[in-house]
Amino acid sequence: MVASGIFQFVGYATSGWERWKHSIERLLWYQSDSLHVACGVLIIVLVALGLRKSLASFVPWSFLLMLSSINEAIDIFYTQKLAESVKDTLLTMLVPTILLVTVRIFPDLYRPPEEAPLSASSGLSD
Numbered sequence: 255m256v257a258s259g260i261f262q263f264v265g266y267a268t269s270g271w272e273r274w275k276h277s278i279e280r281l282l283w284y285q286s287d288s289l290h291v292a293c294g295v296l297i298i299v300l301v302a303l304g305l306r307k308s309l310a311s312f313v314p315w316s317f318l319l320m321l322s323s324i325n326e327a328i329d330i331f332y333t334q335k336l337a338e339s340v341k342d343t344l345l346t347m348l349v350p351t352i353l354l355v356t357v358r359i360f361p362d363l364y365r366p367p368e369e370a371p372l373s374a375s376s377g378l379s380d
Contacts (some may be wrong), residue, residue, distance in 0.1 A: 294346035310357040
């Protein structure tokens with residue numbers, strides 16, 4: 255009996271999630287693919303800020319992968335389109351993965367340029 259109630263609740267919640275996502279797509283006039291890319295970047299930045307972690311940390315990236323996997327599991331349940339869900343996961347994770355790899359390998363890309371010190375010959379005086 256309890257398991258039946260849990261499954262009903264999960265079914266109601268997931269169908270609500272699907273309806274909400276489709277409403278957002280229609281409201282923003284965005285295609286689903288571009289929303290996956292934009293939301294992936296937005297979510298990883300918000301998670302990094304919220305957890306006070308660097309984008310070089312695997313924690314925000316892993317959190318995004320978990321959220322994307324849950325979302326796509328729900329999509330597979332309702333649409334039975336595995337290939338579409340794999341594509342959506344790849345689109346969601348593409349830019350965050352590029353950020354994670356480049357910030358770890360090339361951290362100087364993410365630092366502000368150093369200002370050149372003012373020299374005496376610059377003509378500026380106090």
